[in-house]
Amino acid sequence: MDFKPLSGLIDRLTSWRIPWAEVVVVHRNETVFRYRSGYVDLEEKIPIDDGRILNIYSMTKILTCTAALRLVEQGKMLLNDPLSAYLPEFAEMTVRKTLPDGGVEIDRAKRAIRVRDLFAMTAGFSYDIGSPSLREAVERTQGKVPTREFAKALAKEPLLFEPGTRWAYSLCHDVLGALVEAVDGRKFGDYVREEITGPLGMNDTGFDLTDEQRGRLAPQYEYDDVLGKPVRKDVNGFRLGSEFESGGAGLLSTVSDYVRFLNTLTNRGTSPDGVRILSPASVDLMRTDHLTEAMRADYGWEQLAGYGYGLGVRTHVSKAASGSLSPLGEFGWSGAAGCLAIIDPESQLTVMYAQHMLNNQEPYVHPRVRNTVYGCL
Structure with missing residues (x-):
């Protein structure tokens, strides 16, 4: 494996529009590559470092569907x-x-x-x-x-x-x-913590932060096309109230925490140390394409060409349409600030790409990250 092209891509992205970016590649339960580049705080020129907490927005959806399954x-x-x-x-x-x-x-x-x-x-x-x-x-x-x-x-x-x-x-x-x-019968956040994040050791994942965690929350940006640069925008606009635990976009997490959850799904529901959160049958049902032909016309985002939609996740159904180097059955989702999850049981591969910028350039970034990862294997 040679991941120089992947680090090169991350460097190009952070010299373009993205303030910072990080990618983790896990293969057969071992982290084979991890790289980060750019500034977590553009104004103060603070490089992105370990342990930063970020809004994962719609990547929350994967965990919510796991909880319900x-x-x-x-x-x-x-x-x-x-x-x-x-x-x-x-x-x-x-x-x-x-x-x-x-x-x-x-x-x-x-x-x-x-x-x-x-x-x-x-x-x-x-x-x-x-x-x-x-x-x-x-x-x-x-x-x-x-x-x-x-x-x-x-x-x-x-x-x-x-x-x-x-x-x-x-x-x-x-x-x-x-x-x-x-x-x-439990609050959604309590259920998530007691049944999923707690058993997996994801101590920095939840709907609310402690004072210590708040100090590690990464500044959030939005790319302003008029100004031609990212500007600070720290609010999560999907959180409607202080007690609203949004199953669609409410979780905060770290790269290290969330890749642990994603890799558990790559292992078809059981973590490397034996914590089972789903059965293999449920993971397979999750990544089955549930779209009918009538629905497929509504599912038209350019970066998801060649993908169907399962239970809360995109799922790869056509290499010819996607142009993706990943195998059929690779699945995952993304978030409003630019995070991307790649879950691939066949290749025993898990990838988490992270950034923290709204107006996230997803159609450009995510297909390139995916193909570059598979090109490096």
Whole structure:
């Protein structure tokens, strides 16, 4: 293995638009390459160092779906169950429909939201975190918005389409966190800590930080195309309230912590030291393509050409379409500030790429990182 091309790519990215970047490559449970470059604090010219905590945003989704799949394994719920069996507020949903003349009408939904629709992004929700019902919940709870209150508020909003008929990237996995609370009885964050992050030794991963951890939180940037440079933007705009544990975008973690979780999935659910968080059957179900042909047209991001969508993850289904050097069945997801997870059971390969910049240049960065990793093996 020669990883000089990968370190060269990281250096090019950090001399371009990305303030800092780090990549870890784990092969057969051994870290075979780790490299970081750039400044964690551009203003103070502080180089990126070990132990920095960052917002992983939508890479939270992989862990949320893992948490919920554990409950499926235990027979506490089924993918085909109606969501309303556990969250009654979703029993009678409405759908916003556009009329031929351009007008809009709200009709009662003909199909029930199923548990599987939360995993697969087919429930019909949007990603509008500023919708009227959610704004009202922020005011009513005095800025707290507990996870279950979030779900109750979202249930008041009309769906974009009949559940199970189309695909839309949305707040599905935030509702999935609320579903875990309803089925298990613990707060979502407590469940995650006691069932997944704690057993795996991920002590720097959670929805809230201690004072010590807050001191290690990496500054966050957003690339400003007008100014032609990154500017500080430290807020996580997806955290609607102080008690909202967002299953879609709320986790904070370190590279060392999260690659441990990802590598457990590469091992089909059991960590190298024997901690089992999922069965191999569940991992295979997670990375099975769940898109129908009707849904595939909705799943059109350029960096995901050749990929289907499983239970909370992209999954590689066509080398011809993707141009990716990874094998079929490689899976993972990414985050709003630019993190990328590559989980590959066949190659026994785990990769975590990290950066902390919104407007993250994902269509350019992520396919190049993936192909360069596989080119180095």
